Amino acid sequence: MKRRKFIQKTAASTAFISLSGLGLTSCTQSTATKITILHTNDVHSHIEAFGPNEGRNANKGGVARRASLVETLRNENPNTLLLDAGDIFQGTPYFNFYGGELEFKLMSMLKYDVATIGNHDFDNGINGLYAQLPHAKFDFISANYDFTNTVMDTHVKPYKTFVKDGIKIGVFGLGIELQGLVNKAAYKETVYLDPIEIAQDMSRILKTEEACDLIICLSHLGYEYKKAPSKISDIKLAKATQDIDLIIGGHTHTFLDKPTVETNAVGKSVLVNQVGCYGLYLGKIDFYFDAKKLKAIESDTQRV
Amino acid sequence: MYKYIQIIGFISLFLSCDHSKKLTKTEGENISISKALKSNPAIEAVIAPYKANLDKSMNEVLSYAVNTYSKRDGDYNTAIGNLMADAVFELSNPIFKSRTGYELDMVLLNHGGIRSILPKGNVTTKSAYSLMPFENSVVVVALKGSVLMEMTAYLKAFKRAHPISGLELVLNADNSYQKIRVNGKAIDPTKTYYVATNDYLYNGGDRMYFLKKSDTLYDLNYKIRNVLIDYFTKYDTLNPKKDQRFIKLNN
Numbered sequence: 001m002k003r004r005k006f007i008q009k010t011a012a013s014t015a016f017i018s019l020s021g022l023g024l025t026s027c028t029q030s031t032a033t034k035i036t037i038l039h040t041n042d043v044h045s046h047i048e049a050f051g052p053n054e055g056r057n058a059n060k061g062g063v064a065r066r067a068s069l070v071e072t073l074r075n076e077n078p079n080t081l082l083l084d085a086g087d088i089f090q091g092t093p094y095f096n097f098y099g100g101e102l103e104f105k106l107m108s109m110l111k112y113d114v115a116t117i118g119n120h121d122f123d124n125g126i127n128g129l130y131a132q133l134p135h136a137k138f139d140f141i142s143a144n145y146d147f148t149n150t151v152m153d154t155h156v157k158p159y160k161t162f163v164k165d166g167i168k169i170g171v172f173g174l175g176i177e178l179q180g181l182v183n184k185a186a187y188k189e190t191v192y193l194d195p196i197e198i199a200q201d202m203s204r205i206l207k208t209e210e211a212c213d214l215i216i217c218l219s220h221l222g223y224e225y226k227k228a229p230s231k232i233s234d235i236k237l238a239k240a241t242q243d244i245d246l247i248i249g250g251h252t253h254t255f256l257d258k259p260t261v262e263t264n265a266v267g268k269s270v271l272v273n274q275v276g277c278y279g280l281y282l283g284k285i286d287f288y289f290d291a292k293k294l295k296a297i298e299s300d301t302q303r304v
Numbered sequence: 305m306y307k308y309i310q311i312i313g314f315i316s317l318f319l320s321c322d323h324s325k326k327l328t329k330t331e332g333e334n335i336s337i338s339k340a341l342k343s344n345p346a347i348e349a350v351i352a353p354y355k356a357n358l359d360k361s362m363n364e365v366l367s368y369a370v371n372t373y374s375k376r377d378g379d380y381n382t383a384i385g386n387l388m389a390d391a392v393f394e395l396s397n398p399i400f401k402s403r404t405g406y407e408l409d410m411v412l413l414n415h416g417g418i419r420s421i422l423p424k425g426n427v428t429t430k431s432a433y434s435l436m437p438f439e440n441s442v443v444v445v446a447l448k449g450s451v452l453m454e455m456t457a458y459l460k461a462f463k464r465a466h467p468i469s470g471l472e473l474v475l476n477a478d479n480s481y482q483k484i485r486v487n488g489k490a491i492d493p494t495k496t497y498y499v500a501t502n503d504y505l506y507n508g509g510d511r512m513y514f515l516k517k518s519d520t521l522y523d524l525n526y527k528i529r530n531v532l533i534d535y536f537t538k539y540d541t542l543n544p545k546k547d548q549r550f551i552k553l554n555n
Contacts, residue, residue, distance in 0.1 A: 033325060045437075047351055049337075053423045055372055059339045064351070066337050067344035091419060093358050093433045102354050109347060123438065167325060183507045213325055227463070245327065259332040275334050285332040289325040 033165045035214060035287045036080040038070060041250030042277035043084070044091030044120065045103055050278075061279040063106045069282055070110055077286075079164040082111060083171065085250035086118025086220035089129075091278070099124055104135035112138040114160050116173030117145065118220040118250060122186045126150050141173035141218065144198040149189035159202055167213045167289055170206030174199060174219040174237075176251055195221055195232050196240050203243040214287055217247045223254035223274050238262035238270040246285060249274040259285060362430035366536035369427050370543040375418040378465050380475075380550040384422055385467030387544035388435070389413055391535035392528065393469040396442045396500050399524050408444065409486050409497040410470030412455065414510045417502070417528075418467070427542060432532040440502040442526045445518035449493040454514040456484055456491075459550065466510075468550055475552040482553055502528055 049062030074080050084107065089100045100121075107115070117140055121129050130151040143158035159172035174195045178187045199217060206212045217237070225231040234249040242265045255276035264270045275281035373384035389411045397408045420434035447455070456473055459466060460481075474483040484491055491497075505512045506521065536542070 032328075048355065049339075053425055055374065055421045055423060061337050062343065064343035064345075064347040065341040067347045068342050069335065069337065071344065091434075091437050093362055093430065093437075094354065096433060096437060096439070097358055097361075098354060102351070105350060106347060109350065180508050180511045183504065183509075185507075214327070245330075256334060258334065271330060271332060273332060273334070279337060281334045281336055283332070283334050285330065287327055288329040288331075290328045291325050 032291070033167050033289045034077055034079060035164055035167055035169065035289065036073060036077045037083065037216065037246065037248070037283075037285045037287070038073060038080060039083045039085065039218075039248045039273070039275065039283040039285075040066070040279060040281075041085035041220075041248070041274055042087040042118065042253055043103070043279045044087055044277060045089060045095040045100070046092055046278040047094050047102060047106065048092075050280075057278065057280060063110070063279060066279055066282060067106075067110050073284065074111075079167070081113045081162060081164070081169065081171070083216070083218055083248060084112055084115035085218050085248050085274070086116045086175070087120045087250055087277075088115065088118070090120040090123045095123075099128060100132040101135050104132050108135065108137035113162065114139050114141055114171055114173075114218070116140065116218040116220055116250075117142050117156070117175050119176055119178060119181045122178070122182045122190075125186045126152055126188050126190060130155070141171065142175050143172045143202050144193040144195050145175045146191035146193060148191075152190070158198075159206060161206070161210055161212060167287075168211060169214045169216065170202075170210055170212035171216045171218055172199075172202040172206065174217060174221055176220050176222065177232075195219075195237060199237055199241045199244065203241060207243045213289065214246075215244050217244050219247055220250045222252040223249050223256075223272070224252070234272045234274070235260070235262060238264060238272050240265055241270075242266045242268070244270050245287070246271045246273065248283065253277040255281070259283075362428060362433065364429050365426045366429065366431075366533065367427040367539055368541050369422050369424050369431075370541060372424045373422045373544060375415060375421075375465065378546045379463070380465050380552055381468070381546055382418075382465045383544040383546045384418055384435075385413070385415065385465055386469070386547060386549065387422075387535075387542065388418065388528075388532070389467035389469035390544075392442060392500055392531050395531050395534055395538075396444070396524055396526060399526060400444050400498070400500070400522065403524075404522060406498050408470065408500050411468060411500045412471070412505070412512070412515075413467040413502060413528075414505055414512070415464045415466045416510065417504070422542070427536050429533060432529050432536060436527075436529040436532055438504065438528070440504045440528050442500055442524040442528060442531065443503050443506050444498055444500045444522040444524065445506060445515050446496050446520050447499055447514070447518055449491040449495045449497060451514050451517045452486065452491050452497055452499075453484075453493065454517075455499075455512075456481070458512065458514065465550070471549070473550045474548070477553055477555050479552075482555075500524075 050057040140156045162169045224233045224235040234247045254274045259271040259273035275283040393411045472485040
């Protein structure tokens with residue numbers, strides 16, 4: 001045992017020497033990276049901005065304004081993802097008249113990277129959602145809806161990974177229990193699976209198999225249910241799981257001033273964020289990564 | 305031996321360039337989409353033809369709202385909820401009566417089904433779409449008085465201003481019943497009551513499973529939104545009030 005320990009130490013110091021010997025040429029560009037995550041939820045077909053007489057929402061929102069903000073932020077940092085946490089559909093006559101076509105077209109123009117599915121996205125039935133897919137140039141993810149026996153089969157992935165400036169980002173989707181919320185005739189044979197179990201599977205796959213540096217859960221479970229504390233929510237999910245860095249939520253139309261910091265099952269911090277509804281806000285989370293080379297070598301070598 | 309480990313060390317070093325970045329700092333903010341942001345003209349151009357077509361149908365002025373009404377303005381009942389439940393009662397009852405010969409006893413809708421405020425000023429077709437974007441329609445169920453008691457227990461437990469009409473429910477501070485009345489009378493457990501609701505709630509929405517305990521379902525094929533449009537057309541001024549129909553006393 002003692003001998004092995006000695007070798008590990010030596011290996012670490014050897015590597016240290018090698019590092020200085022090699023020079024920093026192979027690593028110089030990767031000193032620090034900023035990843036920006038932009039997000040919306042529960043936009044509910046709010047294409048236009050609210051008018052001047054619409055109470056507390058007056059003069060807020062609007063996809064055209066969101067587009068210019070997203071463009072500005074992408075110019076500031078090209079390492080940006082734009083995500084939506086569901087309930088894209090239903091809430092203005094745009095949905096009643098056009099069935100979600102314009103919502104998907106505009107989200108495609110804004111270059112959304114991925115979205116998850118909310119309960120109201122079933123409002124024209126699962127066939128109504130499927131019918132609009134040709135207008136969406138972004139992917140849908142849901143890990144806990146099993147669409148096997150529905151028209152959405154193969155059109156929804158459990159997760160998606162992205163690489164931005166050497167940082168691998170894994171995003172998985174979670175949806176709310178549909179029974180009691182959506183007419184069975186609308187969601188048909190969609191099967192709801194336990195979000196905590198699925199989240200644990202997903203974070204393990206994304207962490208170990210996909211080797212992601214950043215793991216994001218795109219959830220339509222709802223922020224927190226104080227009157228029904230046993231009901232699964234983003235806050236409960238954050239506490240019960242591990243390896244998730246950020247939970248982007250929806251459903252409860254919760255307006256947070258800033259992301260909530262929760263402690264996960266292994267004592268690490270998880271961010272939970274949600275931006276209310278109707279496209280009134282855009283969430284923005286910046287993750288800064290530093291290439292901690294020496295530290296990384298030590299831990300890698302110890303595995304040897 | 306040392307040489308071998310050194311090689312491993314090298315491999316680790318190369319890997320670290322790509323994979324061993326460490327999360328050091330996180331910042332977050334939620335940015336308001338305000339008037340100060342300029343509108344993207346390409347997006348506006350795509351919206352324009354859709355909007356022009358919609359506006360033709362949406363901008364007809366139907367009525368006038370004296371105030372701004374929100375579903376948040378009340379704990380157990382709200383002016384806007386009362387307007388919706390009363391509108392469903394008033395406009396559905398003649399249809400139900402002409403088809404079945406029975407009269408409605410009460411209406412139960414859901415608080416979550418009020419999807420916007422009703423702003424002070426002109427009330428248009430669009431206002432009805434904002435309040436009720438869903439395609440749900442009025443259905444009538446025949447419930448025994450004993451099942452109506454399950455409904456009052458639900459309303460009591462959930463503490464939400466679910467819109468009701470025809471039912472009067474007064475709770476004491478300790479959450480016991482002070483008064484339960486339908487059409488001004490105590491509930492008879494054996495009598496059949498006709499309750500208008502919407503198909504979403506009948507099908508298990510908001511877990512109002514007691515609505516399924518009906519042997520008959522009468523679908524009026526009358527969308528809630530069309531009830532609102534017809535109600536706004538019927539009344540040139542809207543001035544709904546929060547009242548005593550569902551309250552909790554401070555006793």
